[in-house]
Amino acid sequence: MGDDTSKAFQTLVRAGISEECATTKAALAVCFKKLIHARKDTRRVCSLINSFLHRLDNGERGCLTEATVEVIRKMAVDFPGDVGIFSPLFLNHIILEPGECCYYAAEELHAYLSGECVECVGCSNNTIRAACTPKYIDVDALCEVLNYRMGDPSYYLVPPMKLRGFEHVNEYAPDCKDFTLHEIKVPASDFLY
Incomplete structure (x- = not known):
């Protein structure tokens, strides 16, 4: 997504600017859009994925949990060369146990990875995909409708x-x-x- 783009977002977060502030959301949106649009440069994306996986293999985790690292590795196997492999860096990784429930409103970026669940979707909701699927992808439409809300995963439970x-x-x-x-x-x- 580029050093300048990520630094602009980091500067706002480190300065304590609210996650609900339009400026912070706009900075996150720029980061996500740059990343997801990078899919067009497959050679560069593959190089970045390999570098990222190498860093993970060397124990460079940052704030990533081992469970999230496992998801990233599985995505790299299931969707080789797909820029969506970086999407867990933008999402809250939530592991639901039997009997637990989460709710995502419209305009919330989310992905269901594995297991069994009951999924309820509003009649007017559209599913817009941007990565990690053989189905139709519409990156621009997804980027346009997302609300880029940030917060603690417990908000969704x-x-x-x-x-x-x-x-x-x-x-x-x-x-x-x-x-x-x-x-x-x-x-x-x-x-x-």
């Missing part, structure tokens, strides 16, 4: 709440009027159901 009057029902209700998910767990020993 939706805790289950017991539904009043229904002891076997957990309700997952994100801050969105369109979705509520009920999980019903009836013990095998309960013959009333």
